[in-house]
Structure formats: structure tokens, C-alpha cells
Amino acid sequence: MARRIMHVDLDAFFVSVEQVLNPELKGKLVVVGGKADRRGVVAAASYEARKYGLHAGMPLVTASRLCPQAIFIEGNFTKYREASKRFMAILADFSPYLEPMGLDEAFLDVTGFESIHGSIKQMAAAMKRRVREELGLCVSVGIAGGKVVAKVASDQSKPDGLLEVPEGGDKAFLAPLPVGTLPGIGKKTERVLTGLGIRTIGQLATLPISVLKGHFGTYGTIVHNHANGIDDRKVEPRGEAKSISRETTFGEDIREGEMLTATLRYLSEKVGGSLRRQGKRARCVSVKLRYADFTTITRQTTLNQASDSDQAIFEAGCRLLKRELSGGKQSVRLIGIGVASLTQGQQLNLLDNGDIRMEKLNEAIDKIRQKYGFTAIQTGRTLLLKDIFPVK
Ligand code: DCP
Ligand code: CA
Numbered sequence: 001m002a003r004r005i006m007h008v009d010l011d012a013f014f015v016s017v018e019q020v021l022n023p024e025l026k027g028k029l030v031v032v033g034g035k036a037d038r039r040g041v042v043a044a045a046s047y048e049a050r051k052y053g054l055h056a057g058m059p060l061v062t063a064s065r066l067c068p069q070a071i072f073i074e075g076n077f078t079k080y081r082e083a084s085k086r087f088m089a090i091l092a093d094f095s096p097y098l099e100p101m102g103l104d105e106a107f108l109d110v111t112g113f114e115s116i117h118g119s120i121k122q123m124a125a126a127m128k129r130r131v132r133e134e135l136g137l138c139v140s141v142g143i144a145g146g147k148v149v150a151k152v153a154s155d156q157s158k159p160d161g162l163l164e165v166p167e168g169g170d171k172a173f174l175a176p177l178p179v180g181t182l183p184g185i186g187k188k189t190e191r192v193l194t195g196l197g198i199r200t201i202g203q204l205a206t207l208p209i210s211v212l213k214g215h216f217g218t219y220g221t222i223v224h225n226h227a228n229g230i231d232d233r234k235v236e237p238r239g240e241a242k243s244i245s246r247e248t249t250f251g252e253d254i255r256e257g258e259m260l261t262a263t264l265r266y267l268s269e270k271v272g273g274s275l276r277r278q279g280k281r282a283r284c285v286s287v288k289l290r291y292a293d294f295t296t297i298t299r300q301t302t303l304n305q306a307s308d309s310d311q312a313i314f315e316a317g318c319r320l321l322k323r324e325l326s327g328g329k330q331s332v333r334l335i336g337i338g339v340a341s342l343t344q345g346q347q348l349n350l351l352d353n354g355d356i357r358m359e360k361l362n363e364a365i366d367k368i369r370q371k372y373g374f375t376a377i378q379t380g381r382t383l384l385l386k387d388i389f390p391v392k
Pocket of ligand 2: 009011012013104282
């Protein structure tokens with residue numbers, strides 16, 4: 001049976017939560033991230049404010065210059081986390097094959113679920129209705145044969161959208177879209193591709209893998225497959241994770257070993273935290289580096305004893321990093337650390353002191369930022385979120 005994968009993503013998440021809590025904000029120009037005169041960046045902008053060019057990641061000062069009449073709100077991470085929990089609980093009612101991606105996005109494997117709901121599209125419509133009625137939030141849904149196309153479909157359908165790519169139609173759906181709409185193709189990659197005369201995903205799909213490998217290293221094969229609508233990655237429900245990893249892309253390519261080590265420390269604590277929350281221990285630690293030219297390497301090692309400690313993960317990661325960097329390679333654009341060979345550890349430690357760890361993390365980030373500037377670290381988004389809205 002052909003796979004049916006659904007990607008669901010709440011619209012203007014932080015802003016929408018604020019609007020539910022204060023309906024006067026509905027339909028207005030709203031920015032969450034901080035007061036207009038603050039240092040810092042926009043976390044979320046309402047669709048009305050986006051018409052003025054505002055977007056996530058834009059410095060607040062720029063946003064207030066482009067759109068001085070917008071309402072700027074500090075935001076509150078605790079509220080967003082609460083809304084996220086309730087959102088994920090609704091999704092879990094629709095399919096047990098649920099993989100949350102951050103707070104406001106998830107993939108669901110819904111293969112064969114049409115008989116329960118009439119059709120997959122009707123299932124998505126029912127899901128949208130429940131999220132709206134119970135949480136007051138709008139969610140956009142994409143349905144396709146694999147994760148990457150489902151995500152593009154939900155993006156394209158925003159806001160309040162529902163877009164189903166017909167079975168077998170993934171490649172044709174992507175073909176006319178600009179290359180920048182393919183997840184993983186950032187501004188830099190887009191520029192490289194424009195230089196090659198490639199503007200649409202369809203054109204990208206026709207490039208020989210060897211050409212892409214020449215530009216992007218091993219990542220070239222993934223780009224090629226995704227552009228052709230090929231993506232066999234499974235939807236992985238949380239509890240079944242066989243490995244846990246965290247990675248970070250730097251604002252600028254980094255050479256300083258000290259900066260890489262500090263980031264590795266931060267990521268190790270996140271991985272360690274996840275392990276402990278799941279009551280697991282790991283035997284295997286790996287480090288991933290993507291260099292400025294997109295060559296991506298992973299190196300791994302085995303611990304003498306399965307562990308869930310931040311320190312053990314960090315130390316193993318550090319050894320791998322030192323060995324790799326001793327070759328005096330080029331600068332690094334992404335660093336990640338992961339653990340695998342997981343075993344059920346001791347009982348969940350409910351008194352695990354998350355607050356203290358979080359404080360330590362924030363201190364570490366502050367130190368990096370004091371030394372290298374605020375934008376030195378740009379993780380996916382979790383780091384950014386926690387910086388702006390410290391978890392209590
Ligand atoms: N976020 C952030 N910093 C970023 C990007 C996002 O703090 N650079 C936060 C705020 C967003 C939330 O994460 O509300 C979800 O991110 P999305 O990229 O899904 O953006 P939105 O939900 O705001 O808008 P969209 O309707 O485009 O999904
Ligand atoms: Ca969203």
C-alpha cells in the first residue's frame with residue numbers, strides 16, 4: 001500500500017496563542033519576541049505583519065522600522081509549551097504514528113486510515129476542526145507520499161490550509177516550485193544553485209547526482225532524492241527513538257575550537273536531558289560536522305559503560321572532535337552530537353534537576369554570546385526559543 005504521510009503545522013504559533021488569550025489582538029499587526037526597542041529578534045509575526053516584510057529571525061529594531069504600528073509582545077514560553085501539549089494530544093487521537101517536530105509541527109503516518117475517516121482529506125479536515133474548536137488555533141496540513149513533500153505541501157497551503165498531493169504525484173507537485181521551498185535549501189545553497197542556472201525544483205531534479213555531490217558532498221544525494229520526491233524516512237514516534245541527537249548551525253562558519261567545544265557541551269546537555277527523561281542510557285556517542293563546503297562527516301565511539309550523563313557524552317564527543325579537528329580542516333557550519341545503542345536505564349528520575357541544568361545552559365550560551373556576539377549560535381529554533389523565553 002502506498003504510504004500517506006501528513007505534516008501538520010500551526011499557523012503563526014506564538015502570535016496565535018497570544019491572540020487566543022487576548023482576542024483584542026486578532027487580525028492585528030502582532031510581533032512576539034520582545035519590545036520594539038530591545039535587542040533581539042522576531043520570534044513570530046502575524047500574517048498581517050508579514051505583509052510589511054516582517055519575519056522570524058529579523059532584528060526587532062528592523063521590524064519596528066518597517067512596521068512601527070505593530071504591537072510588540074514579550075511572549076511567554078510556558079504558555080506556548082502548554083498549547084503545544086494540548087495540540088499534540090489532539091494529534092495523538094488521530095494516529096499513534098506521531099512524530100512531533102518542535103512545539104508546533106508534527107508528522108503523522110496515516111497510511112490506511114481512510115476507512116476510519118472516509119478519506120485522508122476528511123481526516124485532516126476533522127483534525128483541523130478539533131484544533132480550532134478546542135484550542136482556537138489554525139493548523140495547516142500537507143498530505144503526500146513522504147515527509148519532505150508533505151512538509152512542502154503544508155507550507156504551500158498556509159495559512160489555514162489543507163493540501164493533498166495525489167498518490168504518485170510527489171515529483172510533479174514539486175517540479176514548478178522555486179528551489180528555496182525545498183526544506184534544507186537555505187539562502188546560501190540557493191545562491192549556488194542559481195549560479196548553476198537552477199531555479200525550480202524540477203530543474204534541480206534533473207541535475208546528475210555527481211554534480212550535486214561536487215557541490216554539497218554526501219548531502220548532494222539527499223538533495224537529489226528530495227528534489228525527485230523520493231523520501232523513505234519513517235515517521236518515528238518519540239518513545240521508540242533508537243538514537244537521540246541535537247545539532248546546531250552557526251550564523252557564520254566557525255574555526256575556533258573553543259567555540260565548537262562550548263557548543264558541543266550545550267548540545268551534550270540537551271542529549272543527556274532527553275536520555276534521562278526517557279529513562280535510557282547510551283553506549284554509542286557520535287559527532288557530526290558539516291564543513292563550509294558542505295562535506296558532512298560523522299565519527300563515533302563506544303563508551304565503556306552505558307551512560308546518561310551529560311559529562312560522559314560531552315567527554316566522548318570532545319575526544320572525537322579533537323581528533324577530527326587535528327587535521328586542520330576548514331571552518332565548520334554545523335555541529336551535532338548524538339547517542340545510540342540505547343538501553344533502558346534506571347527508573348525515571350523525577351527529581352532530576354532540570355532547572356539547575358537549564359540555568360547552567362543559559363550561562364554557557366551567554367558566555368559564548370558575550371565572546372562571539374549574539375548571532376554566533378543559531379540553532380534550529382529550540383535554542384532561540386529558550387533564549388528569548390527562559391524556561392521557568
Ligand atoms: N520561532 C522562533 N524563532 C524562529 C522561528 C520560529 O522563536 N526563528 C518560534 C515562533 C513560532 C514558532 O517557533 O511561532 C513556530 O515556528 P514556525 O516556523 O512554524 O512559524 P510560525 O508558526 O510562527 O508561522 P507559520 O504560519 O509560517 O508556521
Ligand atoms: Ca508554524
